[in-house]
Amino acid sequence: MEFSQWIREDGILNISPSVEGEDWYASKVLKVGRKSFWIEPPKRKNEPLAMESGSEIRINVPSGQGLFLFSSRVLGEATESSPSVELEYPREITRMERRAYPRLPIRLETYYAEIHAGTGELIFSRSLALDLSGGGIRLETHRPFPQETLVRLKFHILVGDQDEEVVVTGRIARAIPTEGMGRNQAGVEFLDITPQQQKSLVQFITGNLDWGSAQA
Numbered sequence: 001m002e003f004s005q006w007i008r009e010d011g012i013l014n015i016s017p018s019v020e021g022e023d024w025y026a027s028k029v030l031k032v033g034r035k036s037f038w039i040e041p042p043k044r045k046n047e048p049l050a051m052e053s054g055s056e057i058r059i060n061v062p063s064g065q066g067l068f069l070f071s072s073r074v075l076g077e078a079t080e081s082s083p084s085v086e087l088e089y090p091r092e093i094t095r096m097e098r099r100a101y102p103r104l105p106i107r108l109e110t111y112y113a114e115i116h117a118g119t120g121e122l123i124f125s126r127s128l129a130l131d132l133s134g135g136g137i138r139l140e141t142h143r144p145f146p147q148e149t150l151v152r153l154k155f156h157i158l159v160g161d162q163d164e165e166v167v168v169t170g171r172i173a174r175a176i177p178t179e180g181m182g183r184n185q186a187g188v189e190f191l192d193i194t195p196q197q198q199k200s201l202v203q204f205i206t207g208n209l210d211w212g213s214a215q216a
Contacts, residue, residue: 007032007089010029011061013061026202027042053074059072072089075088102133102205104131104204104205110127110153110154111126111153112127125142135189137153137187137190138176142184152168172187
């Protein structure tokens with residue numbers, strides 16, 4: 001299998017020091033070789049994770065073709081010019097989901113406000129997110145919104161032990177009928193999410209995702 005399409009320089013991946021994949025920490029690929037590749041040391045509480053030579057770690061890589069999961073062996077650490085960790089190429093990669101990002105079923109307090117051209121202060125309403133991915137969110141809303149409506153979203157996620165507020169603009173990509181439920185739902189696509197926000201979201205989601213029940 002050709003791994004270069006998933007493991008490439010400046011690519012983002014997530015590292016778990018446990019082979020069970022219990023906790024995930026974001027990292028970046030620094031260099032790719034013939035039989036191994038080098039990454040930035042992932043950090044926990046702003047301190048580099050201990051990654052002993054010979055130990056097995058778990059890695060996931062979000063991509064446009066799905067979320068890919070594999071194990072790798074730590075070959076060593078280097079600190080000459082900048083810190084790096086050398087990892088062995090995996091023997092096999094598992095694709096967990098066909099979506100561009102994993103989707104996490106969740107009930108997360110979220111605030112949203114409709115954006116109107118030419119208006120000033122936004123008026124936010126409280127809502128619940130029903131699922132979340134690195135590219136969008138599914139919301140309960142107090143009324144139906146037409147597709148292409150722009151909204152501003154605010155919610156908090158826990159990344160490691162740090163509480164992070166995510167503030168992002170999105171568009172209603174899909175109105176979801178909920179006849180008889182007394183609530184409306186909307187699928188929202190993120191429009192101006194930053195690379196750092198996306199890294200934090202993917203780290204939060206993969207840290208809470210039950211791999212056995214990943215939804216396609």
